[in-house]
Every structure is written in C-alpha cells, then in structure tokens.
Amino acid sequence: MNTNALVIREQLHHGADHLHLVQSLNSIGRTYLHLHKLDTALDMFQRALATSERLFAADHPETAKSLHGLGFVHQYTHGGLDKSIEFYERSLDMYKRLSGGKADTADVAKLLFFLSSAHLALRQHDRALEYATLSLEMRRRLYKHHHQQQQHADLVKSL
Numbered sequence: 001m002n003t004n005a006l007v008i009r010e011q012l013h014h015g016a017d018h019l020h021l022v023q024s025l026n027s028i029g030r031t032y033l034h035l036h037k038l039d040t041a042l043d044m045f046q047r048a049l050a051t052s053e054r055l056f057a058a059d060h061p062e063t064a065k066s067l068h069g070l071g072f073v074h075q076y077t078h079g080g081l082d083k084s085i086e087f088y089e090r091s092l093d094m095y096k097r098l099s100g101g102k103a104d105t106a107d108v109a110k111l112l113f114f115l116s117s118a119h120l121a122l123r124q125h126d127r128a129l130e131y132a133t134l135s136l137e138m139r140r141r142l143y144k145h146h147h148q149q150q151q152h153a154d155l156v157k158s159l
Helices: 002-011 019-034 036-053 063-077 082-097 106-121 124-144 146-158
Strands: none
Touching: 019 036, 019 063, 036 063, 063 082, 063 106, 082 106, 106 124, 124 146
C-alpha cells in the first residue's frame, strides 16, 4: 500500500514538510476512501491539508485536492454534509483561482458535480440542480472537441 511511500518520503526529508509528503498523504487518503476506511482517509487528508497550508502561502493544487478529499469523506459520514459542502466550496474556489482566469477546467466541473451531490443529499433540490447543470454545461464545453473526434472515429469505423 502507499504507506511505504509515505515512510520513505518522511525519511528522505527528515520529517520536514515537503510537496512529496503532501502528495503521498493525498494519495493514501484516496486509497483509504476506496477501501471504505473513512476514519483513516480523514486523517490522511487532514494531515495533507495541514502540511500543505504550512508549505504554501498561496493556493496550491495539492491543497485543493486535500480540501476535496475532506469534502468527500465528510459527505459520507453521518451528519457531515454541511461540512462537506464547506470543504467542496473551498476547493472549488481554490481551483478557480488556480485556473488563471480559464473559465472551464475539469477540476471545477468535478467540484460542481460533487456540490450537486451533497446538496441533493440534503434535499436542497434547487441548489443540486443548479450545480449539476453548471457541471454538465462545463463538461460539454470541455469535451466538445473530444466528442467530435469520437463521432469522426465512429464514422470512419462504420465505413
């Protein structure tokens, strides 16, 4: 499992904060999510966020990933939906700032989808629909070219 990489990275950097440590913590957190070990995933994402915030004075993609992971963990723990939305919104805002003014990014579209899911779980249907629609429209713009290429490939295969 990824914990070996974490130990090695901690040893290499003599316990000091480092980008590689944050990356390992986020990766291990995602692994524990897939294993449905939410308490351990929560711990990994909290450590990643704390380390990332110490390392980077400004926004950083790994910080946004940690926030996203925390949002996901809280979404699937009892009573954590409000906290989940808070983390998702922080991650979304950070990804928007990191995009450098680019209107559409895959990370923003993904966070809009997760916000929709959290609002739906809270039965806030109007908000859920708003976020889902924004996510869908953004993904259509992002993947329009890919979709056109796929249609072209399908046409060529059919000939």
